[in-house]
Amino acid sequence: MRTICNMERYNVEKQLHKRGLRATLPRTLVLGVLAQSGRHYTMEELWRRVQESAPEIELSTLYRVVQALTEAGLAGESRLPNGVRVVEGRADEHGHWVCSRCGEVQHFPPGLWEQVNQLVKLAVEPEALWFGVQLGGAGLCPRCRDRAERCDEPQ
């Protein structure tokens, strides 16, 4: 199933051109997916998603595309606490954390990243120049917390 309508495709291509990148199929697809969904993807998730539209696209290409988009400021790469690479649209990070029980990726509430970044900036800036924090963490997501409480299981 095609996931990019013409108008979006147009925008995506414009963004690419603005940064001096050629608008190729892999790039428009990836940027379209990232911009449209607003969520994060592991490389494999992103690959599968891209392949729905264009099965011929290689994983190695995906790595190069993600790198190009990141360097151009059109996407952001980060790492979950366990080291898994995740990609999302825009470079401004908001952070995510992982449920220790079910492994689901969770987003922090909006605004929290900015708060934390401000806090860190104030603490670091007398000495150094601050670009931005990366926020991660671990906990129990609502569902798993409820399950744990209800069953009164330890752990």
Added chain:
Amino acid sequence: MRTICNMERYNVEKQLHKRGLRATLPRTLVLGVLAQSGRHYTMEELWRRVQESAPEIELSTLYRVVQALTEAGLAGESRLPNGVRVVEGRADEHGHWVCSRCGEVQHFPPGLWEQVNQLVKLAVEPEALWFGVQLGGAGLCPRCRDRAERCDEPQ
């Protein structure tokens, strides 16, 4: 050069026993290094350090030792923003960040981690159960900032 004096060795072995782990050479050495220095190590740094005392210790053993110590709460693993694994003594993270210019690993000022964790905890807890944040980030370390300012270089 031997890095563990007898008394420290004794403490280290006691800690291991307390957690139900056998006090083997690789474990005592690694825990000794981590506990003594208080800083973080990449796996390779740690390996080199351990090999100064016991060259026969394998890298694969080191991975297993680190895993065991982490699970026992005697060490903490985390990831730099670029995905590199780092290990340090104790599990209570304080976070570190990387200088975007020279790549040096920097520690956040003491207390900051607790502040941030508290902030995040408050924001997340109504919904979920919070274990702890992982804090990372990027900036210019004091030296590189000074250099950049002095030369008035862009970037």
Added chain:
DNA sequence: GTCCGTGCAAAGCGTTTGCACTGTC
């Protein structure tokens, strides 16, 4: 003496790279 932990070697997996070709500009 038992069994956990290690050394050793090989496999695994995510990621990168070289090269010739294709498609964008």
Added chain:
DNA sequence: GACAGTGCAAACGCTTTGCACGGAC
């Protein structure tokens, strides 16, 4: 038409795993 970007395949580096031996308890 030039050259950036891709597909393909192979290499690479970090990490994990299987197995038999050795050492901690």
